[in-house]
Amino acid sequence: MTKNISYIALSSKSGIIFFGLGKVLRFAFFIVFLLLLGSRTRSIGGYNLWQMIFFFLTFNLVDIASQFFLREVYRFRTYVVTGQFDYILSKPFSPLLRSLFGGSDIIDLFTLVPLILFIIYAMTKVGIISVIGVLLYVFLVLNALVIALAFHVFVLGVGVITTEVDNAIWIFRDLTQLGRIPVDIYRQPISFLLTFILPVGIMLTFPAKALFGLLAPSAIVYATGFSLFLLFLSVCFWGYALNNYASASS
Numbered sequence: 001m002t003k004n005i006s007y008i009a010l011s012s013k014s015g016i017i018f019f020g021l022g023k024v025l026r027f028a029f030f031i032v033f034l035l036l037l038g039s040r041t042r043s044i045g046g047y048n049l050w051q052m053i054f055f056f057l058t059f060n061l062v063d064i065a066s067q068f069f070l071r072e073v074y075r076f077r078t079y080v081v082t083g084q085f086d087y088i089l090s091k092p093f094s095p096l097l098r099s100l101f102g103g104s105d106i107i108d109l110f111t112l113v114p115l116i117l118f119i120i121y122a123m124t125k126v127g128i129i130s131v132i133g134v135l136l137y138v139f140l141v142l143n144a145l146v147i148a149l150a151f152h153v154f155v156l157g158v159g160v161i162t163t164e165v166d167n168a169i170w171i172f173r174d175l176t177q178l179g180r181i182p183v184d185i186y187r188q189p190i191s192f193l194l195t196f197i198l199p200v201g202i203m204l205t206f207p208a209k210a211l212f213g214l215l216a217p218s219a220i221v222y223a224t225g226f227s228l229f230l231l232f233l234s235v236c237f238w239g240y241a242l243n244n245y246a247s248a249s250s
Contacts, residue, residue, distance in 0.1 A: 179204030
């Protein structure tokens with residue numbers, strides 16, 4: 001399914017060029033902003049310049065990876081309103097997996113690979129890091145993707161009930177934009193809200209802090225439990241939405 005969608009995406013060379021250029025420019029402008037900010041001060045919220053850049057790289061990694069794997073969610077509304085979701089339900093394959101992973105966005109892969117290489121380079125600039133720190137970073141990035149997965153499952157449930165998907169997705173995207181910088185920098189109670197209520201801090205600040213050796217073990221346990229609980233709730237909501245689905249014909 002990803003291969004078929006990739007053929008469609010790659011059929012427009014100009015579209016790929018402008019789409020890729022837009023992503024690169026958006027990334028470059030914020031890096032320049034951080035460099036200018038770093039040239040005026042030694043630290044930002046207690047973090048040096050390369051640490052701030054690393055937070056931003058982590059945000060991009062989670063953001064692009066979730067879009068790459070879960071791009072089919074953006075197409076889900078069309079399936080519901082046209083009745084194609086009825087066809088998906090009739091097949092001997094999990095409709096949830098089909099709706100989540102029915103076609104990755106190959107264009108995101110062009111930016112994901114260089115980003116990972118840049119992250120590896122940035123690790124050499126942030127200071128002394130340990131193997132355990134790197135392993136915790138990878139684990140918490142995967143944990144962040146579980147939270148992103150849970151939210152996309154919830155959006156699919158909303159789409160089944162209301163046929164509305166796009167607005168919910170963009171609310172999620174707008175909230176995660178707050179994680180381009182560490183949530184510690186925000187004043188209370190915003191910092192607490194973004195850490196323990198809205199999982200922006202867990203997704204985008206915790207991985208980098210674990211790499212720097214600044215995250216308590218209890219925070220790692222909390223992040224893991226929170227993501228699994230959120231995924232459980234979203235799957236339950238998906239089941240509820242399917243039980244109340246009456247097909248496009250009604």
